[in-house]
Amino acid sequence: MNKAIKDKVIVVTGANRGIGAAIVSTFLEEGASKVYLAVRDVKSTKDLESKFGDRVVTIQADVSSTQSIQALAEKTTDANIVINNAGVGTPQATISDNVEEDFKFQLEVNAFGLLRVANAFANTLEKNKGVLVQLNSIASMKNFAQVSTYSASKAASYSLTQGLRTELGAKGITVISVHPGPVATDMGKSAGFDGGATTESVAKAIAAGIEQGVFHIFPDDMAKQVGSAYQSFAENIVLADFSE
Template sequence: MSISIENKVALVTGANRGIGKSIVESFINHGAKKVYLAVRNIASTKDLEEKYGNKVVTVKADVSNTKSIQELANEVKDVDIVVNNAGVGIPYPTIGNDVEKDFAQQLEVNAFGLLRIANAFAETLEKNKGALVQLNSIASIKNFPQLSTYSASKAASYSLTQGLRAELKSKGVTVLSVHPGPIATDMGAAAGFDNGASTSIVSEGIVEALKAGDFHLFPDEMAKQFEGAYQGFSDNVVMADFSE
């Protein structure tokens, strides 16, 4: 289902920097009526508030806390588009003394965070015939050894995103799974990726993918290489209806 950003109310988690901040800017540039900036530190969005005035509203939210997300959903009932961008990307291999602790932390944010957002906002998005956008990664379909636990957590979130698409499609809710490669963000730099793609490639891609009614978005050059190799499996397995 096609969703235009124009005159829509959106909410973006992790909106204060990186890809999240770029999504806010792209949405407003494409005519969004209002964007909620969902962040843990409400002082971190002052520059966006100064730039966009009453087009943005900062709200406190922590995707690792169920109560926080439920309170957020009760507070903002007018949202048409929810973008779950907040995540953690800690470089950690499969073998390590604290690997269980690390993996649990990344699952808590990257996978359980999606579950919290989806369950809290499902009723509102169904009512408004809106869209849920999940920031996944190319690491959700390939494990990168130096990012092993992150890759596994994103694989879990991608699987959940597929489940959400199946459940919410019949209720008129569009679901978009976004799979960037290395992007020029603090997280990308910490993971050892230099010369990452611009955050605007992701944010502008989201606008276009929602308009096209797509489920997958592979926005940057490296991601598109993955898309080419993955397309057949996506068409014949991920997007196939095995209920018949």
């Protein structure tokens, strides 16, 4: 059992498939008492409900809607850990048709979605001395041309995650930024990445990172290569205190 997860109440956005579904299973295995499945389509969690029974609760939620996320937060005031996993990733080069519309869409979900979740849950997580986990990507640190707008949207969400670490950290909230490489999901396939890490390995790395209390999590082999190269910059710049 993971001491940081045992008996805790978890909220997972985008919980119905891919990394989100793997997080649900892993965290329940690690002793979580309940997981709220925050999804756009409430019919999409039937398999998880059949498997875990009353240990999971499905709630309709859409990270692209401020009203929807505020309503989610109002229904889950017992949350100890909020994992903002919901995101979009469409193949889109920088020089391409409809690039502006695509970039706006990805920012709306990947960056503004984080802002909505963080603001809606700030009071609950402060009260419960909780944890906010944001699913970012190694693409937040390096732009991949075939998914250029996705990379840029994740760079924005990573920057916001750093700001949240400072602001929410002062209130006793732990903020964690997760940076997977290619993962074997539908999103990974659509982006042109074959194979990739398993969703289960990413979920287990997130659970371990929460227990360790680290800010950056690099869950797979490719991500660890990036993390190793990034370590000095992270320690001396990203995590450094420039207030003095």
